[in-house]
Amino acid sequence: MSVELANKIAEIRADFPVLETQVHGKPLIYLDNAASAQKPLQVTERIKQFSTFEYANVHRGLHHLSNVATEAFEEARGRVAGFLNAENDKQIIFTGGATDAINMVAYGFLEPQIEAGDEIILSVMEHHSNIVPWHFMRERHGAVLKWVGVNQLGELDMQAYEAAFSDKTKFVALSQMSNALGTITPAKQLVDIAHAHGVPILLDGCQGAVHLKNDMQALDCDFYVFSGHKVYGPSGIGVLYGKAERLEAMRPWRGGGEMIREVSVDNVTYGEVPHRFEAGTPPIIEAVGLSAALAYMQNIGFDTIQAHEAALAKHAMEAVGAIDRVTIYGTSPSKGAIVSFSVDGIHPHDLAMVMDRSGVAIRAGNHCAQPLMEHFGVAATARASFAIYNTHEEVEALAASLTKAIEFFG
């Protein structure tokens, strides 16, 4: 690692005071970033400033403070549009999270057109958030879920993907990067193949948005979703990006204030996109926090983010992979900084609990990806997931803590 990059990472770490804290008397080594990343001071301070001095409800427009808040809220929308290189701010809808955004597409876009026997293509490595809304379409409307498998490296089976299309295919929903394996899927190719069959595609960008530079105009997907809490921002907010014509065709999913043009006792007409999809008071403070988080990432730059995380991933794969009795799940060369593993004879939950005693925070479980666990024939894995503030020393500490835990269980 160059001195320049090391200095940069040290500077970044200073923005995250939680990284200076201790758990069980040991320095915290936070490796549960795929679940939620920590927030830098730039985000928490902006939230405090906005909440203390600039807050009012938005779009009500008759007083100064509401205008200030509305401006900040719409600035956040513009920030997200810029972050994704969307053509227009109106393509950004604020939701309660990625899960909420996927449900919005299932109910707003797909449900009005789905008929019994229509097919939806998914992969076995989707997060439950990108599975269960489609199961609802199966249960309630007789849709058929077509599953694309993964190979032993944890890569999508592209031949199976192509073969999954039929004249009944109505929708494709796939992940850009697996939260359970770290695999980065060939997103552009997935989009192109779907479009060659005339089928719209949603990409789950929950992991992709924080680790990869995205360009919606180049990627050309119909829908893209991500969550604020994984991109160094607050929880309680997510983003749905949609192509303009797709959003225009989408039925409002939730009804309430702010999303209407007119309401009478026997009729209702809807407002414009994106407000049509933001019923009720939106996550105003969260949007402002998200904007600060995206600005923070843009300030670091994806060149730095990707270079540092790739080095961490390589180091972690080698260090964890070298430990006796360890199996790593997800060994594709195309993968981000997530290492999922198991240790022969020790339950991942036990590992995680013992490692926590040495300050190392990892996740253990099915990672909301039960079909994937089934594919690999395991009930759970342990997972270390990295962020821009993690260091190579922390990778070494992870390996040392894992080795110690294995010795402990014998």
Ligand SMILES: Cc1ncc(COP(=O)(O)O)c(C=O)c1O
């Ligand atoms: C790939 C992926 N999709 C969807 C989700 C769901 O995100 P949220 O719980 O923020 O709605 C997650 C969160 O872990 C994820 O990693």
